[in-house]
Amino acid sequence: MLGAMQLRCGASMLKAQAAAPSFAPFIAARTSSVKCLGSTCRARRQQTGVARLTRAQAVATQDAATKSPPKKDKSEFMLQTLTLWLLKEEQEGRIDNELAVVLSSIAVACKQIASMVNRAGISNLTGLAGEQNISGEDQKKLDIVSNEVFSNCLRASGRTGVIASEEEDEPVAVEETYSGNYVVVFDPLDGSSNIDAGISTGSIFGVYAPSEECRLDDMDDPNKMMENCLLNTCQPGSALLTAGYCLYSSSTIFVLTTGKGVYGFTLDPLVGEFILSHDDVKVPDSGKIYAFNEGNYAGWEKGLQDYMMSLKDPEKHGGKPYSARYIGSLVGDFHRTMLYGGIYGYPADNTNKTGKLRLLYECAPMSYIMEQAGGVGSTGQERVLDICPEKVHQRVPLFVGSPKEVAYLESFIKK
DSSP states (O other), X not given: OHHHHHHHHHHHHHHHHHHSOOOHHHHHHHHHHHHHHHHHHHHHHHHHHXXXXXXHHHHHHHHHHHSOOOOOOOOTTOOOBHHHHHHHHHHTTSSOHXXXXXXXXXXXXXXXXXXXXXXXXXXXXXXXXXXXXXXXXXXXXXXXXXXXXXXXXXXXXXXXXXXXXXXXSSOEEOTTSOTTSEEEEEEEEETGGGGGGTOOEEEEEEEEOOOSSOOGGGGGSHHHHHHHHHHHHOOOGGGOSEEEEEEESSXXXXXXXXXXXXXXXXXXXXXXXEEEEEOSOOOOSOOSEEEOOGGGGGGSOHHHHHHHHHHTOGGGTTTOOOEEOOOSOHHHHHHHHXXXXXXXXXXXXXXXXXXXXXXXXIIXXXXXXXXXXXXXXXXXXXXXXXXXXXXTTOEEOEEEEOHHHHHHHHHHHOO
Protein backbone atom coordinates (compact mmCIF):
# COMPACT_ATOMS: atom_id res chain seq x y z
CA MET A 1 0.00 0.00 0.00
CA LEU A 2 2.81 2.38 0.95
CA GLY A 3 4.54 1.51 -2.24
CA ALA A 4 1.49 2.41 -4.29
CA MET A 5 1.21 5.80 -2.61
CA GLN A 6 4.86 6.61 -3.38
CA LEU A 7 4.37 5.74 -7.00
CA ARG A 8 1.28 8.04 -7.22
CA CYS A 9 3.22 10.99 -5.58
CA GLY A 10 6.15 10.52 -7.93
CA ALA A 11 3.86 10.52 -10.91
CA SER A 12 2.13 13.73 -9.71
CA MET A 13 5.47 15.50 -9.34
CA LEU A 14 6.53 14.52 -12.82
CA LYS A 15 3.24 15.86 -14.22
CA ALA A 16 3.70 19.16 -12.33
CA GLN A 17 7.21 19.56 -13.65
CA ALA A 18 6.02 18.86 -17.16
CA ALA A 19 3.20 21.40 -16.84
CA ALA A 20 5.47 24.19 -15.36
CA PRO A 21 6.86 26.65 -17.94
CA SER A 22 10.58 26.38 -18.71
CA PHE A 23 12.78 29.56 -18.15
CA ALA A 24 16.02 28.02 -19.40
CA PRO A 25 15.71 29.21 -23.03
CA PHE A 26 14.91 32.77 -21.88
CA ILE A 27 17.79 32.84 -19.42
CA ALA A 28 20.16 31.49 -22.05
CA ALA A 29 19.00 34.07 -24.61
CA ARG A 30 19.28 36.90 -22.07
CA THR A 31 22.74 35.85 -21.09
CA SER A 32 23.80 35.66 -24.70
CA SER A 33 22.32 39.10 -25.41
CA VAL A 34 24.14 40.68 -22.45
CA LYS A 35 27.40 39.16 -23.55
CA CYS A 36 26.90 40.56 -27.05
CA LEU A 37 25.99 44.01 -25.81
CA GLY A 38 29.01 44.08 -23.49
CA SER A 39 31.49 43.29 -26.29
CA THR A 40 29.89 45.94 -28.53
CA CYS A 41 30.13 48.61 -25.80
CA ARG A 42 33.73 47.76 -25.14
CA ALA A 43 34.49 48.02 -28.86
CA ARG A 44 32.70 51.34 -29.15
CA ARG A 45 34.48 52.70 -26.08
CA GLN A 46 37.83 51.68 -27.54
CA GLN A 47 37.01 53.34 -30.86
CA THR A 48 35.91 56.57 -29.11
CA GLY A 49 39.07 56.62 -26.99
CA VAL A 50 41.29 56.20 -30.05
CA ALA A 51 39.46 59.02 -31.86
CA ARG A 52 39.83 61.36 -28.89
CA LEU A 53 43.52 60.54 -28.55
CA THR A 54 44.06 61.20 -32.25
CA ARG A 55 42.33 64.59 -32.04
CA ALA A 56 44.32 65.54 -28.92
CA GLN A 57 47.58 64.63 -30.63
CA ALA A 58 46.62 66.70 -33.70
CA VAL A 59 45.80 69.74 -31.55
CA ALA A 60 49.06 69.37 -29.63
CA THR A 61 51.02 69.14 -32.88
CA GLN A 62 49.31 72.26 -34.24
CA ASP A 63 49.98 74.23 -31.02
CA ALA A 64 53.62 73.20 -31.06
CA ALA A 65 53.94 74.39 -34.66
CA THR A 66 52.39 77.80 -33.97
CA LYS A 67 54.14 78.52 -30.67
CA SER A 68 57.65 80.02 -30.72
CA PRO A 69 60.40 78.00 -29.10
CA PRO A 70 60.86 78.68 -25.39
CA LYS A 71 63.29 81.48 -24.61
CA LYS A 72 66.45 80.63 -22.84
CA ASP A 73 66.95 82.18 -19.43
CA LYS A 74 69.30 85.14 -19.53
CA SER A 75 72.61 84.41 -17.91
CA GLU A 76 73.42 86.49 -14.86
CA PHE A 77 76.92 86.91 -16.27
CA MET A 78 75.78 88.33 -19.62
CA LEU A 79 76.80 91.98 -20.14
CA GLN A 80 75.39 94.19 -22.91
CA THR A 81 78.32 96.48 -23.63
CA LEU A 82 78.23 99.67 -25.65
CA THR A 83 80.30 97.98 -28.35
CA LEU A 84 77.81 95.12 -28.73
CA TRP A 85 74.91 97.57 -28.69
CA LEU A 86 76.49 99.60 -31.52
CA LEU A 87 76.97 96.40 -33.54
CA LYS A 88 73.29 95.59 -33.06
CA GLU A 89 72.30 99.11 -34.18
CA GLU A 90 74.45 98.62 -37.28
CA GLN A 91 72.83 95.25 -38.03
CA GLU A 92 69.38 96.82 -37.81
CA GLY A 93 70.40 99.59 -40.21
CA ARG A 94 70.04 102.55 -37.85
CA ILE A 95 73.73 103.47 -38.12
CA ASP A 96 76.54 102.51 -40.46
CA ASN A 97 80.03 101.29 -39.65
CA GLU A 98 81.52 104.77 -40.04
CA LEU A 99 79.20 106.28 -37.45
CA ALA A 100 79.78 103.36 -35.09
CA VAL A 101 83.51 104.13 -35.19
CA VAL A 102 82.84 107.81 -34.38
CA LEU A 103 80.67 106.88 -31.39
CA SER A 104 83.24 104.38 -30.15
CA SER A 105 85.91 107.10 -30.33
CA ILE A 106 83.72 109.47 -28.32
CA ALA A 107 83.22 106.75 -25.70
CA VAL A 108 86.99 106.36 -25.39
CA ALA A 109 87.35 110.13 -24.92
CA CYS A 110 84.71 110.04 -22.18
CA LYS A 111 86.58 107.26 -20.36
CA GLN A 112 89.76 109.34 -20.40
CA ILE A 113 87.98 112.47 -19.18
CA ALA A 114 86.18 110.51 -16.44
CA SER A 115 89.53 109.27 -15.18
CA MET A 116 90.96 112.81 -15.16
CA VAL A 117 87.91 114.24 -13.38
CA ASN A 118 88.16 111.58 -10.66
CA ARG A 119 91.86 112.36 -10.14
CA ALA A 120 91.67 116.12 -10.66
CA GLY A 121 92.26 116.97 -7.00
CA ILE A 122 95.48 114.94 -6.80
CA SER A 123 96.74 115.58 -10.34
CA ASN A 124 96.90 119.39 -10.21
CA LEU A 125 94.04 119.71 -12.71
CA THR A 126 91.81 121.97 -10.61
CA GLY A 127 91.70 125.75 -10.79
CA LEU A 128 91.78 128.21 -13.68
CA ALA A 129 94.09 127.94 -16.65
CA GLY A 130 94.43 131.73 -16.93
CA GLU A 131 92.61 131.90 -20.29
CA GLN A 132 89.11 132.58 -21.62
CA ASN A 133 87.17 130.77 -24.31
CA ILE A 134 85.46 132.39 -27.30
CA SER A 135 82.40 133.12 -25.13
CA GLY A 136 84.45 135.10 -22.63
CA GLU A 137 84.26 132.46 -19.90
CA ASP A 138 87.26 131.61 -17.73
CA GLN A 139 88.69 128.27 -18.74
CA LYS A 140 89.53 125.64 -16.18
CA LYS A 141 92.58 123.47 -16.63
CA LEU A 142 90.36 120.49 -17.29
CA ASP A 143 88.45 122.47 -19.95
CA ILE A 144 91.59 122.71 -22.05
CA VAL A 145 92.74 119.13 -21.41
CA SER A 146 89.26 117.67 -22.08
CA ASN A 147 89.00 119.60 -25.34
CA GLU A 148 92.33 118.20 -26.48
CA VAL A 149 91.32 114.64 -25.51
CA PHE A 150 88.02 114.90 -27.42
CA SER A 151 89.66 116.41 -30.50
CA ASN A 152 92.45 113.84 -30.59
CA CYS A 153 90.05 110.87 -30.31
CA LEU A 154 87.86 112.21 -33.12
CA ARG A 155 90.83 112.90 -35.38
CA ALA A 156 92.28 109.46 -34.71
CA SER A 157 88.99 107.79 -35.67
CA GLY A 158 89.57 108.74 -39.31
CA ARG A 159 85.83 109.28 -39.79
CA THR A 160 85.34 112.99 -39.08
CA GLY A 161 85.64 115.80 -41.58
CA VAL A 162 84.81 118.74 -39.30
CA ILE A 163 84.85 119.07 -35.52
CA ALA A 164 83.45 122.05 -33.65
CA SER A 165 84.09 122.60 -29.96
CA GLU A 166 82.65 125.08 -27.52
CA GLU A 167 86.22 125.84 -26.47
CA GLU A 168 87.39 126.66 -30.01
CA ASP A 169 86.83 129.93 -31.88
CA GLU A 170 85.80 128.22 -35.12
CA PRO A 171 85.12 124.70 -36.45
CA VAL A 172 88.23 122.79 -37.45
CA ALA A 173 88.66 120.79 -40.65
CA VAL A 174 90.32 117.49 -39.85
CA GLU A 175 93.34 117.08 -42.10
CA GLU A 176 93.63 113.33 -41.53
CA THR A 177 90.45 112.59 -43.49
CA TYR A 178 88.76 113.74 -46.67
CA SER A 179 85.41 115.45 -46.89
CA GLY A 180 82.20 113.51 -46.84
CA ASN A 181 82.83 112.33 -43.29
CA TYR A 182 80.87 113.26 -40.19
CA VAL A 183 80.53 116.68 -38.58
CA VAL A 184 80.85 116.43 -34.79
CA VAL A 185 79.96 119.23 -32.37
CA PHE A 186 80.73 118.95 -28.66
CA ASP A 187 81.15 120.62 -25.30
CA PRO A 188 84.07 118.66 -23.84
CA LEU A 189 83.38 119.51 -20.18
CA ASP A 190 80.09 121.16 -19.25
CA GLY A 191 79.78 122.51 -15.69
CA SER A 192 83.55 122.69 -15.20
CA SER A 193 83.06 125.40 -12.54
CA ASN A 194 81.90 122.56 -10.27
CA ILE A 195 85.08 120.52 -10.58
CA ASP A 196 86.90 122.04 -7.62
CA ALA A 197 83.87 121.22 -5.41
CA GLY A 198 83.61 117.62 -6.67
CA ILE A 199 80.11 118.19 -8.11
CA SER A 200 78.90 116.39 -11.23
CA THR A 201 80.04 117.53 -14.67
CA GLY A 202 79.60 116.11 -18.14
CA SER A 203 80.40 116.07 -21.86
CA ILE A 204 77.82 116.76 -24.59
CA PHE A 205 78.06 115.87 -28.27
CA GLY A 206 76.07 115.72 -31.49
CA VAL A 207 76.85 114.19 -34.89
CA TYR A 208 75.60 115.53 -38.21
CA ALA A 209 75.60 114.02 -41.69
CA PRO A 210 78.84 114.04 -43.72
CA SER A 211 79.82 117.39 -45.16
CA GLU A 212 80.09 117.60 -48.92
CA GLU A 213 81.18 121.23 -49.03
CA CYS A 214 84.09 121.39 -46.61
CA ARG A 215 86.76 119.71 -48.74
CA LEU A 216 90.50 119.60 -48.35
CA ASP A 217 90.65 120.56 -52.03
CA ASP A 218 89.95 124.08 -50.80
CA MET A 219 93.11 124.18 -48.69
CA ASP A 220 94.61 126.62 -51.21
CA ASP A 221 91.92 129.07 -50.16
CA PRO A 222 91.63 128.78 -46.37
CA ASN A 223 88.96 131.48 -46.17
CA LYS A 224 86.72 129.63 -48.64
CA MET A 225 87.27 126.33 -46.85
CA MET A 226 86.41 127.89 -43.48
CA GLU A 227 83.28 129.50 -44.91
CA ASN A 228 82.11 126.16 -46.28
CA CYS A 229 82.88 124.42 -42.99
CA LEU A 230 80.85 127.01 -41.10
CA LEU A 231 77.88 126.56 -43.43
CA ASN A 232 77.89 122.80 -42.97
CA THR A 233 78.37 122.97 -39.22
CA CYS A 234 75.42 125.33 -38.70
CA GLN A 235 72.66 122.79 -39.16
CA PRO A 236 69.36 122.63 -37.24
CA GLY A 237 69.03 120.06 -34.47
CA SER A 238 66.42 118.18 -36.48
CA ALA A 239 69.25 117.13 -38.82
CA LEU A 240 71.18 115.35 -36.05
CA LEU A 241 71.99 111.71 -36.69
CA THR A 242 72.90 110.97 -33.10
CA ALA A 243 73.45 112.85 -29.87
CA GLY A 244 74.46 112.04 -26.34
CA TYR A 245 76.20 113.06 -23.17
CA CYS A 246 78.43 111.53 -20.54
CA LEU A 247 77.78 112.26 -16.87
CA TYR A 248 80.78 112.27 -14.51
CA SER A 249 79.39 111.80 -11.02
CA SER A 250 79.15 109.00 -8.44
CA SER A 251 79.26 106.81 -11.53
CA THR A 252 80.10 107.57 -15.16
CA ILE A 253 77.02 107.24 -17.37
CA PHE A 254 77.11 107.45 -21.17
CA VAL A 255 73.66 108.35 -22.57
CA LEU A 256 73.03 107.98 -26.29
CA THR A 257 70.33 108.10 -28.94
CA THR A 258 70.59 107.18 -32.60
CA GLY A 259 67.10 108.37 -33.42
CA LYS A 260 65.09 105.55 -31.88
CA GLY A 261 64.92 105.74 -28.10
CA VAL A 262 67.42 106.75 -25.44
CA TYR A 263 69.84 104.31 -23.80
CA GLY A 264 72.22 104.71 -20.87
CA PHE A 265 75.47 102.83 -20.25
CA THR A 266 77.28 102.85 -16.92
CA LEU A 267 81.06 102.51 -16.89
CA ASP A 268 82.21 99.39 -15.06
CA PRO A 269 85.73 100.26 -13.86
CA LEU A 270 86.59 96.59 -13.31
CA VAL A 271 85.72 95.59 -16.87
CA GLY A 272 86.65 98.94 -18.44
CA GLU A 273 83.47 98.96 -20.55
CA PHE A 274 80.23 100.89 -20.66
CA ILE A 275 77.45 98.44 -19.70
CA LEU A 276 73.78 98.92 -20.63
CA SER A 277 72.02 100.05 -17.45
CA HIS A 278 69.14 102.28 -18.68
CA ASP A 279 67.14 100.55 -21.41
CA ASP A 280 64.85 102.74 -23.54
CA VAL A 281 64.55 105.67 -21.12
CA LYS A 282 61.22 107.53 -21.07
CA VAL A 283 60.66 110.82 -19.28
CA PRO A 284 57.46 110.96 -17.14
CA ASP A 285 54.63 113.06 -18.58
CA SER A 286 54.86 115.39 -15.62
CA GLY A 287 56.94 115.94 -12.51
CA LYS A 288 56.83 118.43 -9.65
CA ILE A 289 60.53 119.34 -9.80
CA TYR A 290 61.99 122.47 -11.38
CA ALA A 291 65.65 123.40 -11.96
CA PHE A 292 66.17 127.13 -12.54
CA ASN A 293 68.81 129.57 -11.31
CA GLU A 294 66.44 131.78 -9.32
CA GLY A 295 69.26 134.19 -8.57
CA ASN A 296 68.42 135.73 -11.95
CA TYR A 297 64.72 136.09 -11.11
CA ALA A 298 64.75 139.90 -11.12
CA GLY A 299 66.07 139.94 -14.68
CA TRP A 300 63.41 137.62 -16.12
CA GLU A 301 60.39 138.73 -18.14
CA LYS A 302 57.08 139.18 -16.34
CA GLY A 303 55.49 136.01 -17.72
CA LEU A 304 58.36 133.86 -16.49
CA GLN A 305 58.23 135.47 -13.05
CA ASP A 306 54.52 134.69 -12.84
CA TYR A 307 55.22 131.10 -13.85
CA MET A 308 57.83 130.73 -11.12
CA MET A 309 55.48 132.12 -8.47
CA SER A 310 52.74 129.71 -9.59
CA LEU A 311 55.04 126.74 -8.95
CA LYS A 312 55.37 127.81 -5.34
CA ASP A 313 51.64 128.18 -4.75
CA PRO A 314 50.37 125.03 -2.94
CA GLU A 315 46.73 125.77 -3.78
CA LYS A 316 47.41 125.42 -7.52
CA HIS A 317 49.08 122.02 -7.23
CA GLY A 318 47.01 119.87 -4.90
CA GLY A 319 48.25 121.37 -1.65
CA LYS A 320 51.97 120.84 -2.32
CA PRO A 321 54.27 123.23 -4.22
CA TYR A 322 56.98 122.14 -6.66
CA SER A 323 60.43 121.20 -5.36
CA ALA A 324 63.51 123.15 -6.48
CA ARG A 325 66.57 121.13 -7.50
CA TYR A 326 69.43 123.01 -9.16
CA ILE A 327 72.99 121.72 -9.48
CA GLY A 328 74.39 124.32 -11.87
CA SER A 329 75.55 121.63 -14.30
CA LEU A 330 73.41 121.18 -17.42
CA VAL A 331 74.23 117.48 -17.75
CA GLY A 332 73.50 116.73 -14.10
CA ASP A 333 70.23 118.68 -13.98
CA PHE A 334 69.14 117.29 -17.35
CA HIS A 335 69.86 113.68 -16.36
CA ARG A 336 67.76 113.95 -13.20
CA THR A 337 64.92 115.67 -15.09
CA MET A 338 64.85 112.95 -17.75
CA LEU A 339 64.70 110.16 -15.15
CA TYR A 340 62.33 111.74 -12.59
CA GLY A 341 60.32 114.19 -14.67
CA GLY A 342 59.92 117.92 -14.20
CA ILE A 343 61.52 120.82 -16.06
CA TYR A 344 64.97 122.36 -16.48
CA GLY A 345 65.28 125.93 -17.67
CA TYR A 346 67.93 128.52 -18.45
CA PRO A 347 66.00 131.54 -19.73
CA ALA A 348 67.17 134.84 -21.13
CA ASP A 349 67.58 137.72 -18.69
CA ASN A 350 68.74 141.32 -18.60
CA THR A 351 72.39 140.26 -18.77
CA ASN A 352 72.03 137.49 -21.38
CA LYS A 353 69.43 138.89 -23.76
CA THR A 354 69.27 135.75 -25.93
CA GLY A 355 70.06 133.20 -23.23
CA LYS A 356 73.36 131.74 -22.10
CA LEU A 357 73.50 128.18 -23.40
CA ARG A 358 74.95 127.49 -26.87
CA LEU A 359 72.48 126.22 -29.45
CA LEU A 360 74.91 124.06 -31.41
CA TYR A 361 76.84 122.42 -28.57
CA GLU A 362 74.28 122.18 -25.78
CA CYS A 363 70.66 123.07 -26.58
CA ALA A 364 70.21 121.14 -29.84
CA PRO A 365 71.82 117.83 -28.71
CA MET A 366 70.03 117.87 -25.34
CA SER A 367 66.68 118.73 -26.91
CA TYR A 368 67.15 115.89 -29.40
CA ILE A 369 67.78 113.45 -26.55
CA MET A 370 64.81 114.73 -24.57
CA GLU A 371 62.45 114.39 -27.53
CA GLN A 372 63.67 110.84 -28.16
CA ALA A 373 62.78 110.11 -24.51
CA GLY A 374 59.27 111.46 -25.03
CA GLY A 375 59.90 114.95 -23.64
CA VAL A 376 60.04 118.45 -25.12
CA GLY A 377 62.80 120.98 -25.84
CA SER A 378 61.69 124.59 -26.27
CA THR A 379 62.91 128.17 -26.15
CA GLY A 380 59.58 129.16 -24.68
CA GLN A 381 58.51 130.41 -28.12
CA GLU A 382 59.50 127.64 -30.51
CA ARG A 383 60.93 124.14 -30.79
CA VAL A 384 64.71 124.14 -30.32
CA LEU A 385 65.33 121.55 -33.05
CA ASP A 386 63.70 123.81 -35.66
CA ILE A 387 66.22 126.62 -35.19
CA CYS A 388 68.97 126.86 -37.80
CA PRO A 389 72.07 128.45 -36.24
CA GLU A 390 73.19 131.71 -37.78
CA LYS A 391 76.58 131.46 -36.13
CA VAL A 392 78.58 128.74 -34.44
CA HIS A 393 78.37 130.08 -30.89
CA GLN A 394 74.77 131.31 -31.04
CA ARG A 395 72.91 131.32 -27.72
CA VAL A 396 69.23 130.62 -27.06
CA PRO A 397 66.97 130.15 -24.01
CA LEU A 398 66.32 126.52 -23.12
CA PHE A 399 63.45 124.73 -21.40
CA VAL A 400 63.46 120.93 -21.48
CA GLY A 401 61.56 118.26 -19.61
CA SER A 402 58.21 116.55 -19.27
CA PRO A 403 55.67 117.47 -21.98
CA LYS A 404 53.05 118.76 -19.54
CA GLU A 405 55.58 120.85 -17.60
CA VAL A 406 57.01 122.57 -20.68
CA ALA A 407 53.50 123.21 -22.01
CA TYR A 408 52.56 124.78 -18.67
CA LEU A 409 55.57 127.12 -18.86
CA GLU A 410 54.81 128.09 -22.45
CA SER A 411 51.29 129.06 -21.41
CA PHE A 412 52.84 131.90 -19.40
CA ILE A 413 55.46 133.21 -21.81
CA LYS A 414 54.36 132.27 -25.35
CA LYS A 415 53.18 135.30 -27.25
